[in-house]
Amino acid sequence: MAARNTPRSAIEDGVATSDAPTVSSHGTAHMRLQQMKQLSSLLLVSMAVLASGCDAQAPRPADAATQDAAPQKKDQDMSELKPPTADSVLYFIYQRDGDGAVSYKVDGGAIVSYWYGHEFDLNGKHYFTGFGSKSQGEGPEGDDGMMDPEHVAISQATFTRVDKDGKQEWSKPDTDGYVGEFGRLGRADEIDTSRKAQGHATSDGRYVLAVPTRDFMNGEDVQSFAMFLFDPDGKDALSFRQWGYLGSVRVGGDNREACSDGQVMPCTASTGALTFEPATDGGLPSLKVTPSGSTISGPDKVRALGPADAVTYRFDANAGRYTP
Secondary structure (H helix, E strand, O other): OHHHHHHHHHHHHHOOOOOOOOOOHHHHHHHHHHHHHHHHHHHHHHHHHHHHHHHOOOOOOOOHHHHHHHHHHHHHHHHOOOOOOHHHHHHHHHOOOOOOOOEEEOHHHOEEEEEEEEEEEEOOEEEEEEEEEEEOOOOHHHOOOOOOOOOEEEEEEEEEEEEEOOEEEEOOOEEEEEEEEEOEOOEOOEEOOOOOOEEEEOOOOOEEEEEEEEEEEOOEEEEEEEEEEEOOOOOOOOOOOOEEEEEEEEEEEEOHHHHOOOOOOOOOEEEEEEEEEOOOOOOOOEEEEEEEEEEEEEOOEEEEEOHHHOEEEEEEOOOOEEEO
């Protein structure tokens, strides 16, 4: 804009005013010629400036290469195999379409729900297992009388990652509508999201899974692990097919809801570290729970927990579960 305004200013400065000296017509013509030359020069400069502004290539942002790579990374992320969805797990197990729901009623009034999902590697294969639960309904279709009415039946669908036409996908799952039962008040054990699941592969090709759970009983928040065994090749004599529930192992608790700030009883809180200890005979590993925190040691007395308080659970084949 400055280049465009300059010629107009120059013209005004070159025009004679009323109090300027009188000049001849020849002098006036000469003056006008000089003004035209000045105007032409200024216009050429303006055009050059404008031309350079339009034709100059915009500088490439420093992160342009990153921006170019972003779509490639997005495509890569989209191509990664994601776990099967919770509603698809329930559909494969119960053959009932919940229209995207992860808990719904089926025949006999029983309620099926998605419980937990776990990915793991075993014997060179990659698996995903989705666990579900089914409450007791009414009549034969509701499994009435088939289990403890307080419990729910645990179910599972296990998918294997396979390569097909150069792409990874999940195989059609192996499913089982009953691998054991647990829970209280007709509900499955609650998942404890503050802790992580733990797994252990045995030397004979089986897999022991510990899923963190919690429950609230008698004013105490109880921490446990629900134990499962995956036996894809049927190496043991247990009654289940591929998966089986092996009971629950307690690892900690917090009685703050019942102790009333120490007015009713001493307030204590503890948690436990779970470790797998391989069996010397090649069987299932033992489970060692090493607690930390505090526990009641007597009337109005509390003591610290430590390694000396560790508890070992071993698998009882007759009972089909881990016992201390």
